[in-house]
Amino acid sequence: MKAMIIVESKAKVQSIGKIVGPDYNLQYCLGHVYDLPEKELGIDIKSNFEPKYVPVRGKVKLISDLKTAGKDFKTVILATDPDREGESIAWHLSRLFKGKKIMRMRFNEITEKGILDGLADISGAFPLLHREGDVIDGSEIAKAFGQVFGNNGGHVQGCVHAKPQVR
DSSP: OOEEEEESOHHHHHHHHHHHGGGEEEEEOOSOSEEOOSSSOOEETTTTTEEOOEEOTTOHHHHHHHHHHHTTOSEEEEOOOSSHHHHHHHHHHHTTOTTSEEEEOOOSSOSHHHHHHHHHTOBOOOOOOOHHHHHHHHHHHHHHHHHHHSSOOOOOHHHHHHGGGOO
8 A cells, every 4th residue: 555545534535445446545533633622721822822732522542543554654645624624634633643754635526536636736735723823812802802792702713814814
């Protein structure tokens, strides 16, 4: 086998497996495997904004299974969705495979052409994560919302996404 490919869902393993055949070992991660803790900010603002990632509830065994499956491969191809969440998932998955060549595969359709084009154009580039900024800014906006309106607006991340475009 050439490499291990990780996608987000079991259904994609089956669909993509039919296209790439036995040359690749396909695995799934079922979305996020790590995230910031639910009950705390999870970012040490006094220590260079260092995030504290924890395994997502119920994913510890899956993380272990992925690490075990990846041991036999020099290359791990991360083929999560080509959106902000997918990039975040891929970044966290990449941290599981120390010493491996980590590649990023992007595809927009699960067709033979879409998957083969994605494999032909894999890269090692990962966009920067925005989760930490969302949490910090969202928490601050929620506090301000509470002071003005008397209740907590939650993490108001939608506003954070618009912030860079507002002049």
